[in-house]
Amino acid sequence: MIKAAKLGMIAMLIVVVLAACSSNTSNGGSSNDADETITLTIWNNWSGQDAKAVAMRKILDDFQAENPNIKLEIEALATDGLKTRLRTAAAADEMPDLFVMWPGAMTKEFVQGDLLQPINDFLDQNAEWKNNFIENALVDFTVDENIYSVPMNLAPSSLLYYNEELFKQYNVKVPTTWDELLQAVDTFNANNIIPIALGNKANWVAQSTTFSTIGDRVTGTEWFLKAVEQDGASFTDPEFVEALKLYQELGAAKAYQEGFNSIDENQMIQLYTQEKAAMVINGGWAVASLVNTASEEMLNATNITILPPVNGGKGEAKTTAGVVGTGLGVNKKLSGAKKEAAMKLFYALAGPDGQKATLESSTLVSYKLELDPSKANPLFIKLTELMKETKIVPVYDSKLSSAAVEAINNGLQELLLGGDAEDIAERIQAAQASAVN
Amino acid sequence: MNSTTVKRFIAVALAPSLILYALFVFIPVLWSAFYSLFNWSGIGEASFIGFQNYKELLGDSIFWHTLGNNVVFVLASVLGQVPLALFLAIILYKSNAIQRFLRAAVFMPMVLSTVVIGLIWNYVYHPQIGILNFVLDALHLSSLKMEWLSDPDIAIFSLIPPLVWSYVGLYLIIFISALQNIPGELDDAAKIDGARGFTKLFKITLPMIWGTIQVAMILCIAGSLKSFDLVYIMTRGGPAHATELLATYMYNATFSTYRYGYGSTISTAIVIISLLLIGTSQWLTSRKK
Numbered sequence: 001m002i003k004a005a006k007l008g009m010i011a012m013l014i015v016v017v018l019a020a021c022s023s024n025t026s027n028g029g030s031s032n033d034a035d036e037t038i039t040l041t042i043w044n045n046w047s048g049q050d051a052k053a054v055a056m057r058k059i060l061d062d063f064q065a066e067n068p069n070i071k072l073e074i075e076a077l078a079t080d081g082l083k084t085r086l087r088t089a090a091a092a093d094e095m096p097d098l099f100v101m102w103p104g105a106m107t108k109e110f111v112q113g114d115l116l117q118p119i120n121d122f123l124d125q126n127a128e129w130k131n132n133f134i135e136n137a138l139v140d141f142t143v144d145e146n147i148y149s150v151p152m153n154l155a156p157s158s159l160l161y162y163n164e165e166l167f168k169q170y171n172v173k174v175p176t177t178w179d180e181l182l183q184a185v186d187t188f189n190a191n192n193i194i195p196i197a198l199g200n201k202a203n204w205v206a207q208s209t210t211f212s213t214i215g216d217r218v219t220g221t222e223w224f225l226k227a228v229e230q231d232g233a234s235f236t237d238p239e240f241v242e243a244l245k246l247y248q249e250l251g252a253a254k255a256y257q258e259g260f261n262s263i264d265e266n267q268m269i270q271l272y273t274q275e276k277a278a279m280v281i282n283g284g285w286a287v288a289s290l291v292n293t294a295s296e297e298m299l300n301a302t303n304i305t306i307l308p309p310v311n312g313g314k315g316e317a318k319t320t321a322g323v324v325g326t327g328l329g330v331n332k333k334l335s336g337a338k339k340e341a342a343m344k345l346f347y348a349l350a351g352p353d354g355q356k357a358t359l360e361s362s363t364l365v366s367y368k369l370e371l372d373p374s375k376a377n378p379l380f381i382k383l384t385e386l387m388k389e390t391k392i393v394p395v396y397d398s399k400l401s402s403a404a405v406e407a408i409n410n411g412l413q414e415l416l417l418g419g420d421a422e423d424i425a426e427r428i429q430a431a432q433a434s435a436v437n
Numbered sequence: 438m439n440s441t442t443v444k445r446f447i448a449v450a451l452a453p454s455l456i457l458y459a460l461f462v463f464i465p466v467l468w469s470a471f472y473s474l475f476n477w478s479g480i481g482e483a484s485f486i487g488f489q490n491y492k493e494l495l496g497d498s499i500f501w502h503t504l505g506n507n508v509v510f511v512l513a514s515v516l517g518q519v520p521l522a523l524f525l526a527i528i529l530y531k532s533n534a535i536q537r538f539l540r541a542a543v544f545m546p547m548v549l550s551t552v553v554i555g556l557i558w559n560y561v562y563h564p565q566i567g568i569l570n571f572v573l574d575a576l577h578l579s580s581l582k583m584e585w586l587s588d589p590d591i592a593i594f595s596l597i598p599p600l601v602w603s604y605v606g607l608y609l610i611i612f613i614s615a616l617q618n619i620p621g622e623l624d625d626a627a628k629i630d631g632a633r634g635f636t637k638l639f640k641i642t643l644p645m646i647w648g649t650i651q652v653a654m655i656l657c658i659a660g661s662l663k664s665f666d667l668v669y670i671m672t673r674g675g676p677a678h679a680t681e682l683l684a685t686y687m688y689n690a691t692f693s694t695y696r697y698g699y700g701s702t703i704s705t706a707i708v709i710i711s712l713l714l715i716g717t718s719q720w721l722t723s724r725k726k
Binding site: 109112 | 584586
């Protein structure tokens with residue numbers, strides 16, 4: 001009797017273990033076109049509580065409700081996790097049907113790996129939609145005349161958010177020149193307020209939000225694009241080293257709080273909303289999260305501007321770093337009824353209605369839409385006004401190879417700790433050169 | 438039962454585990470070593486480049502720096518976790534209520550996921566609102582305040598307390614069971630012979646559990662060489678590679694710079710280094726009977 005019971009328990013244990021081990025994720029395989037239900041897998045990064053993620057999830061829910069014959073399998077991951085997962089899926093040839101994709105370098109690599117299909121036909125069928133995107137919106141999703149996606153938002157990555165109350169309290173002028181910025185830093189330090197909050201644990205923050213703009217101010221955009229192609233410019237050129245040294249100067253003036261390399265982006269915004277810091281430099285996406293998490297007074301006291309121009313720099317003054325936002329990649333293997341269903345979902349998310357929903361969630365779009373002031377948060381209205389007069393210049397990590405991005409991200413951490421600008425420039429140059437050649 | 442039947446039975450009983458182990462551990466290690474001979478970005482073609490990755494590895498200053506960091510971790514674990522666990526085990530191996538409570542308390546961190554531990558200690562070390570700096574201020578020791586996780590010189594050492602704290606419980610349990618297995622007659626014999634306190638500890642207790650101590654050391658070395666999640670959560674290997682470990686460097690090479698071949702090279706190097714270290718530690722601590 002006891003032996004039987006023991007055997008029974010062991011058998012049950014094995015079954016439970018095997019069941020737990022079996023995976024739930026489905027591969028991006030094809031489904032039978034004759035079936036009533038079509039299953040679509042979509043991977044995205046709308047996993048947070050910011051307004052845009054909430055809006056996107058609502059579109060997915062509404063789509064599911066209106067299309068009972070299409071079953072959506074949704075996987076939502078934070079941005080870094082999503083990028084890693086997409087790459088491992090690419091290596092294993094198990095890509096989902098639709099997935100959030102970044103313009104520029106990532107799109108190029110995926111096209112080279114034969115993972116995407118162009119959507120030129122679909123765009124031409126919906127010409128009105130296609131023509132309503134802002135100038136040059138589709139360029140970073142285009143490889144060899146084939147367009148692979150449309151942007152679903154616009155992401156300036158470098159905006160200076162500042163607390164007007166603190167500026168008034170300490171009689172600081174909103175900086176319109178580099179020297180005024182350094183002065184503001186000094187005044188705030190003298191009064192024990194952190195001038196600029198920074199959370200660089202994830203090491204892309206300094207590069208994307210601040211250095212890309214400073215680099216452009218000093219070197220100009222043309223030089224940067226040439227250096228990326230390694231065609232007539234190199235990262236060891238004096239103008240780039242000058243940009244590095246200028247940024248190092250900002251750090252040495254104690255613009256950032258202590259320990260900035262050990263806190264992350266969320267904690268940095270916390271320092272700002274707790275009024276411990278007077279300024280924070282972050283992308284347009286921060287508005288969507290500030291709107292949902294900051295207090296009413298904080299939002300009213302916040303205003304947005306761009307980094308001041310640099311003396312003798314070759315870049316244009318009214319520009320800021322950024323990139324057209326993420327789009328959706330369409331799996332190369334889709335065809336027939338499944339492809340139709342996928343494009344329908346694509347249109348729901350990225351078409352005129354989707355763009356409108358994004359805009360109403362306090363997120364900028366690369367689409368020509370009028371903002372309804374009664375529906376928008378005042379902080380977002382300030383942002384849209386600012387963007388009307390500001391041109392976007394490329395943010396470094398959208399154009400550089402991934403090896404060079406690693407080199408510059410780590411290099412900037414070292415730079416702010418007192419590293420040697422020329423050494424760092426050489427490393428970035430070596431990484432980009434070996435990737436291009 | 439003759440010895441052939443016994444041996445056959447053992448072989449059959451071990452077979453399932455061995456097969457699973459071979460499939461999921463041994464073969465992927467060899468597979469990884471195979472990939473280390475290629476240059477592959479994960480998407481598209483892989484090109485064969487022979488031992489070039491290894492040449493690059495030997496000349497890579499970041500690799501040697503991370504190896505140094507790993508050695509720091511290994512030393513801190515072996516010289517920190519094992520003696521501490523041994524000390525606690527000797528105090529806590531009897532079974533009254535207080536001792537059982539303390540044992541559970543020391544074991545608690547093992548139950549927490551490393552992500553939770555990493556996040557907790559991140560806030561302890563937080564430069565502005567962290568408990569550590571707060572306590573130092575309260576004790577008027579503000580001059581001892583440092584940038585615990587930001588300063589490249591001390592960041593790696595700041596990571597040792599969370600590491601030791603989270604794993605001490607495991608070795609405590611191992612040592613307690615070893616201590617409780619010492620036959621009671623030895624205790625009585627020791628009392629009769631007049632051996633007490635430290636004499637008893639060094640001449641009787643420790644030699645009896647020496648085998649267990651050796652096993653604990655292997656686990657310790659292997660564990661700290663594989664260490665990844667704690668560092669990844671707390672500092673991502675930064676700032677500027679200051680706290681980079683072999684495993685986080687491999688992860689970065691593979692998933693951030695998309696060099697699967699080079700990442701495989703690093704992981705094969707980890708396997709080789711582990712074998713060397715464990716072999717050495719076993720040889721150093723073996724006792725000839």
